Amino acid sequence: MTVTRDDVVAAAARLAGLVRRTPALRVPALDAQAGAAVWLKCENLQDVGAFKARGALHAALRLSPEARARGLVTYSSGNHAQAVAAAARRLGVPATIAMPVDAPAVKVRGVEALGGVIVRAGTTSTERRAAALEVVARTGGALIEPFDDDDVIAGQGTATLELLEQVADAGEALDALAVPVGGGGLLAGAALACAGTGVAVWAVEPVAADAMGRSLAAGERVAVTPGPTIADGLKPVQVGARNLAIARAHVAGAVTVDDAEIGRAVVALLLHGKVLAEPSGAAALAAALAGLPGRPARVGVIISGGNVEPALVAHLLAEHAGA
């Protein structure tokens, strides 16, 4: 493990002015539900609607101009696809994204609207990665990994670094931070950003896809078969190797939330906080509302993204707000 807090600080300097400094919101009604003071770091208001904009652009900025000119390549069924397409557009280079044949039309359109070229590749992450590597071999393009990469991790960590600054600017300090976990890029970055600060970082996963919790318990990467969950961004088969190593060194532990808790968190955030999170993006809030271990008094929560189908929003409102 070579990436450190200093790398997150350096990433923030490289990304300054190129990604959004998203707001850190306070919502009294959510504080009351959580029994804690909660700061919501709204990465749903980030470019492309998710924190993924940070890591993808940072990794692209770290390439040599020659490597970058041959284009960016990645594989993703979710927000990382749009993030790489957006980074390539900003840098004026091509982007090729391997997406599953059953990718939602809204995500395909999102990538295409940003000028990305889509290669359809099976339905599994393994098939997508193979297709992306084939593009790299053919074009000499640079593969931007979704999470298991030092530059991606350092980039994602800048969200947490900003949050710590925003809380400090308000004259406060966090006791704990809740972070949603898929492959572990956001978590690893958050853990590095909090290293040495005394902030307890908690990994939050769906009960149906708890690869990080199981891996932390086993002390090594454990593959899982994700069950159904509305948190579609938190369903990798296993977490990244770098991500687990950083988590083992710097994370307080892992907790799980179920779909009902996630759905209620989406609705509470929307009606009380007036911001829209996708289910994956509200998972950490769900954990904070349920109460983190040790009941910390001042809790940061990363709202990681806001890209969600309109029909799902309407469904969750009907289910949890009686709409």
Added chain:
Amino acid sequence: MTVTRDDVVAAAARLAGLVRRTPALRVPALDAQAGAAVWLKCENLQDVGAFKARGALHAALRLSPEARARGLVTYSSGNHAQAVAAAARRLGVPATIAMPVDAPAVKVRGVEALGGVIVRAGTTSTERRAAALEVVARTGGALIEPFDDDDVIAGQGTATLELLEQVADAGEALDALAVPVGGGGLLAGAALACAGTGVAVWAVEPVAADAMGRSLAAGERVAVTPGPTIADGLKPVQVGARNLAIARAHVAGAVTVDDAEIGRAVVALLLHGKVLAEPSGAAALAAALAGLPGRPARVGVIISGGNVEPALVAHLLAEHAGA
């Protein structure tokens, strides 16, 4: 007309640290729809979910300590009720609010949750105001007018003053600003904040409740009978006298939007911008998306509030996003 831009600047100094500096969001997909660069001043993320927090607290701060101690009194069926209750709670004094007998339960609960005492008074604004004046006569409390008041207007203007600063901090300047109009408090404050800056301020009203447009055309206050509109916060029978005088001096003109345009703006803001506005709060965005007169290139939009029934959000998603 004695209130000026200096009063808005002074109000901002008094309110510093007591109300939120709400974000000014940029949303590329909305820029594309509007054919302009749009800055969204998100007062739906303000305390109590609306800009009303500013004017109510500013008016309360301008009272002498003796007057303030006798309590705040107002009349409102909407966000001003919660704003006065919140101001009173912050200042540690009682609040009494005259609300209609048919007030929505969610708004009654909102006032009660903030410690406000509710007096039920008929169904019209005239009945509510009479009930509030009776409370003032009995208790010696201070009436906080909803919009036709210099201190309320100066307080509401601080939202626009912040937006101008935020745009300038980004190295830009606005050509125009779109502001939703009910009684005209937000508009008058915005017009004062923009006085001398070269920003063209546009009043935006529902077609069914265009009291400001008719009054500007007539050169005097014209009472209207508001028709049905989902923009329930933009339905006063007539605008304020001070508000019209300021608008006549400083506003470029008035435009109208219909319910379908407002509904589409709510949905576009939610899905692309990830923030929730109430219909009244999205009216100015609807006007910007339709194109303001003269097609200004750089447009500010005040998103004035976000307090909306969950069922209406679900209905608008079904109608305008196919949810």
